[in-house]
Amino acid sequence: MKDFYKHLNINSYSSIEWKLMKVSFSLIWFLSLLSILYKYNFAPIPESIFKLFPAGFYLSTNAKILLFIANLILICCYILEKYFWWSLLGLSLISLFGFSLEDSNSDFDRNTMITGIFFAQFFAYSIKKKYFDFDIEKYRVQFSVQIIAISYTLSAIAKLRTSGLNWVTDGLLMPLQIMKTNYFGYVNDANIEHIHNAHHVIELLSKYSVAVMFVLAFTLIIEFFAFVSIFNKKYSFIYGILLMFMHIGIYLVLDVAIKGTYIPMLIFMLNPLFLFWTIIKSLKNNLIKVYEKHA
Amino acid sequence: MFIIGLIYLIGVIIFGEQHPFSKFSMYSSFADYSYVFYFTDQENKMIKCTDLNSTGTNLAHMYTTVCENNNFSHGHGMESDSVLHEVGKQMLNIIKINNIKLNHNNKKVKLNRMYFYYEGNIIQCKKQEMYETVFN
Numbered sequence: 346m347k348d349f350y351k352h353l354n355i356n357s358y359s360s361i362e363w364k365l366m367k368v369s370f371s372l373i374w375f376l377s378l379l380s381i382l383y384k385y386n387f388a389p390i391p392e393s394i395f396k397l398f399p400a401g402f403y404l405s406t407n408a409k410i411l412l413f414i415a416n417l418i419l420i421c422c423y424i425l426e427k428y429f430w431w432s433l434l435g436l437s438l439i440s441l442f443g444f445s446l447e448d449s450n451s452d453f454d455r456n457t458m459i460t461g462i463f464f465a466q467f468f469a470y471s472i473k474k475k476y477f478d479f480d481i482e483k484y485r486v487q488f489s490v491q492i493i494a495i496s497y498t499l500s501a502i503a504k505l506r507t508s509g510l511n512w513v514t515d516g517l518l519m520p521l522q523i524m525k526t527n528y529f530g531y532v533n534d535a536n537i538e539h540i541h542n543a544h545h546v547i548e549l550l551s552k553y554s555v556a557v558m559f560v561l562a563f564t565l566i567i568e569f570f571a572f573v574s575i576f577n578k579k580y581s582f583i584y585g586i587l588l589m590f591m592h593i594g595i596y597l598v599l600d601v602a603i604k605g606t607y608i609p610m611l612i613f614m615l616n617p618l619f620l621f622w623t624i625i626k627s628l629k630n631n632l633i634k635v636y637e638k639h640a
Numbered sequence: 641m642f643i644i645g646l647i648y649l650i651g652v653i654i655f656g657e658q659h660p661f662s663k664f665s666m667y668s669s670f671a672d673y674s675y676v677f678y679f680t681d682q683e684n685k686m687i688k689c690t691d692l693n694s695t696g697t698n699l700a701h702m703y704t705t706v707c708e709n710n711n712f713s714h715g716h717g718m719e720s721d722s723v724l725h726e727v728g729k730q731m732l733n734i735i736k737i738n739n740i741k742l743n744h745n746n747k748k749v750k751l752n753r754m755y756f757y758y759e760g761n762i763i764q765c766k767k768q769e770m771y772e773t774v775f776n
Contacts, residue, residue, distance in 0.1 A: 384693050389734040390705050445659045445693040450738065451702035452695070458659035465644045465692060488644045495645040499652060500664035507668040518670040524756050525674035529696030532678040533689045547763075575642060603666075 352623075356577045357483045364424075365618040366486065371420045373608050374440065374459055375462060378416055381443045382409045390448035395449040404446070412439065430474065433467035456605035460494040462613070489613045490574060490581050496589065496606070497571030504565060516561040517554055519598075520547040526599045539600060547597055560594065567591055574614060585614025655717045673716050676758045677703060677731075678768075680746040692749070693738050699731065703753075706730045717755045717766065724753065728770025736775060 352359060358366075371435060388402045389397040404412075414437055422432035440460040448452060465488035473481045504512045526542035529558050530536070550557050574584035592607040611617055649725075651661045675700035679687040689695050706727050707714040719727070728751045755766040 365694055385650060387737050389737055390702070390703075390709070396658075441660060448659050448717070450698070450734070451705050454699045455662065455664075455666070455699050457660045457662040461648060464660065468644060484641060487641070489644060491645040495648050496662070496664055499649075500666075500668075503663050503665040503668040507665065508670075512669070518672055520759070520763060521672065521674045521756050522667070522670055525700075527657045528676040528754065529700070532676060532686070532696040532699075535686055535688050563669075572645070575645065629708060 347467075349453045353582055357480070358486045358578070360482075361622065362616055362619050363482070363486065365622060366489075366612055366616055369426055369616075369618050370459075370462070370609070371424055373604075373612070374436070374463075375416070375420060377456060378413075378439065378461065379444050381447050382413060385450050388446055390449055391453055392448040393445035395445050397455075397526045397566075412442075415439070430470050433463060433470060434570070437463040437467050442445075454605050455603050458492055458496055458606055461496075462489045462609055465489050465492050467567060486613060487575065489609075493610050493613055494571045494574045495533050497568045497610075501565055501568035501571075504568075512565060513558050513562045516557050519550065519557065522637040523547055523550070523599055526601050530600050550598070564591055564594070570639075581614050585610060589615065642650075660731070665693075671715070671757060673702060675703065676754040678752055678754070680750045684750075687703075687749065692735055693770045694735055701750075702731050702734060703727060717757060723766075724768060724770045732771055736773070739775065749773055749775050759768055 350381050353363065382404075388398065388403050391398065391402075415435065415491040419432045419439070422428050436633060437460065440456075440463050444456045444460055445452075447456070466485050469479075469481060469485045469488045472484070473479045509516055523546055525549075527539045530539035568591075571584060571588070574581040588610055589607070592602070592610075596602050648661070652663055654766065655661045656663075657663060676696060678696070679689065679692060681687055684756070689699065706712075707719075707723075710725065710730075712719065712723050714723075732749065732751050735749075750772045751770045753768050753770055755768065756765055757766075
């Protein structure tokens with residue numbers, strides 16, 4: 346773990362940290378696109394770039410295969426850092442296309458961060474092309490964190506603009522939302538457990554209404570100050586932990602897991618693969634030490 | 641170097657809720673009502689949303705979009721039966737489009753709505769059938 350703390354105090358990202366971020370991010374992007382290509386052929390309610398497409402857009406099986414292959418090649422180039430600027434441009438555009446297609450089917454899965462991060466990294470490498478002394482090792486990740494941080498801050502601003510500080514006290518109306526989101530789960534998979542969970546959570550929250558308001562106030566503060574995570578790597582990590590707890594709370598209470606938001610946040614703020622890699626490395630070193638002592 | 645955050649912010653102001661920009665306004669208020677949509681078959685047995693390439697969230701968003709595209713006022717259970725019928729028809733047409741490859745053997749599918757609201761301190765639920773169609 347010493348290694349990990351050491352990495353946190355250096356306000357730049359090592360090659361292995363960056364590689365593991367790319368691998369995790371590529372995987373989540375690959376699975377997202379696969380799901381979109383499997384589910385959608387049309388854009389019945391055009392949103393985003395599909396407002397520019399002619400009516401009656403149809404994505405044929407051949408086009409899907411082509412898109413899938415292109416995406417696979419671009420992901421390989423992205424991970425191996427070959428034709429990096431081009432691969433980032435390609436991935437940004439495919440991501441924009443894919444998630445806009447999803448939105449055009451009213452499937453708002455809040456995946457704006459994924460496209461935003463590809464564009465942010467593309468932007469970082471575009472600056473590097475022009476300014477050779479640009480600290481790309483730092484900014485290719487920091488730009489990604491900026492997209493994540495601004496999204497959370499915007500979420501807090503939206504709450505303050507719509508409900509003001511009353512958002513905290515309005516939380517007493519939350520049982521209706523709990524009912525809704527748990528029923529969403531129920532109509533998806535017909536598992537009655539979602540409804541039992543809704544009644545259980547509502548009963549629990551009615552007993553602790555003051556605590557609910559306190560948690561909501563805390564959530565609003567965490568979201569509003571998310572921009573702090575931009576300042577340095579250590580803040581970003583600490584903020585990542587706070588946001589992770591916030592998402593766990595949302596999942597337990599509302600039965601809602603916003604994958605397009607919390608997964609990029611975990612990857613670029615906490616980098617779980619790197620944490621795992623550090624633990625394995627440290628265990629290996631300790632085992633070698635023990636072996637050498639007894640040999 | 642906070643340029644990306646700034647660009648995103650400007651993008652949100654200009655383009656609003658258009659991918660990849662978003663105001664992240666979900667749960668920015670706690671409404672005093674909620675809607676849940678679900679499918680049933682001819683025997684009124686629930687059909688899982690996933691069986692029709694959909695989700696509960698997906699249907700809720702679709703409902704709002706269809707209402708807004710048709711300039712139908714919506715929320716708080718104010719929609720008349722004819723509005724619900726028309727919205728349900730358009731929603732099922734969209735659902736059908738993304739299920740053309742599935743073999744439903746002339747299956748009857750009904751779209752229904754649950755309306756949750758408070759009566760005093762108690763949550764009430766009103767179920768309404770919106771539209772029925774045949775998937776083939």
